[in-house]
Amino acid sequence: MKLYYAPGACSLAVHIALREVGATFDLVKVDLARHTTETGANFLDISPRGYVPLLELADQSRHTEGAALLQYVADLDPAQVLIGPPGSRRRLAVLQWLTFISTELHKGFSPWLWHKETADSTRQAVKTKLATRLAELDAVLSRSEFLAGDYSVADGYGFTIVNWSNLLGIPLTAYPHLQAWMARVAARPQVQAALRAEGLVS
Numbered sequence: 001m002k003l004y005y006a007p008g009a010c011s012l013a014v015h016i017a018l019r020e021v022g023a024t025f026d027l028v029k030v031d032l033a034r035h036t037t038e039t040g041a042n043f044l045d046i047s048p049r050g051y052v053p054l055l056e057l058a059d060q061s062r063h064t065e066g067a068a069l070l071q072y073v074a075d076l077d078p079a080q081v082l083i084g085p086p087g088s089r090r091r092l093a094v095l096q097w098l099t100f101i102s103t104e105l106h107k108g109f110s111p112w113l114w115h116k117e118t119a120d121s122t123r124q125a126v127k128t129k130l131a132t133r134l135a136e137l138d139a140v141l142s143r144s145e146f147l148a149g150d151y152s153v154a155d156g157y158g159f160t161i162v163n164w165s166n167l168l169g170i171p172l173t174a175y176p177h178l179q180a181w182m183a184r185v186a187a188r189p190q191v192q193a194a195l196r197a198e199g200l201v202s
């Protein structure tokens, strides 16, 4: 498998999951601004939508959409229960969190990160909405170590997105349980390995 990624982008969640399941994969770094890969290829030829994560499977088929990729990767090692068996309450809970993170958090943060021309009024509205989402996460994490009981692919995804608050200067001090969860996820060996491989920690 081959994961096309940009350091610290949402592709980090898939990167973490690949390491958690012990998959064999190569990383290909993408310059999202220039639409080029580290090997000099035009990324738009590989992925017409121009975004990461993109996962290339052994049969060379190419796939996008982080939340779907996380389900696929988690299912590579069902024994780890990073998502749970089809039809289980565990899977339903993880899928709910994946969808929540994708639609309520990821795409809330995105305009700030990737579109610098975003108007201040939009920025403020998004910030207000995000604050309610972060407060909800904080409340959930005051009752549970991870989002859906034990660690799941949703935690790696949530960690990846909430981590952007550092880049955007959104303090997490009002959310102590969320901060503790960020530290718990960050401390996982495979999360550290992924962060190191992307050059985000030394």
Ligand SMILES: N[C@@H](CCC(=O)N[C@@H](CS)C(=O)NCC(=O)O)C(=O)O
Binding pocket: 009, 010, 011, 032, 049, 050, 051, 052, 053, 064, 065, 066, 067, 102, 110, 114
């Ligand atoms: N719908 C995609 C969106 C992925 C996405 O937003 N990727 C960002 C990085 S976090 C990106 O590559 N943006 C560059 C661009 O859209 O040109 C998903 O959920 O995986």
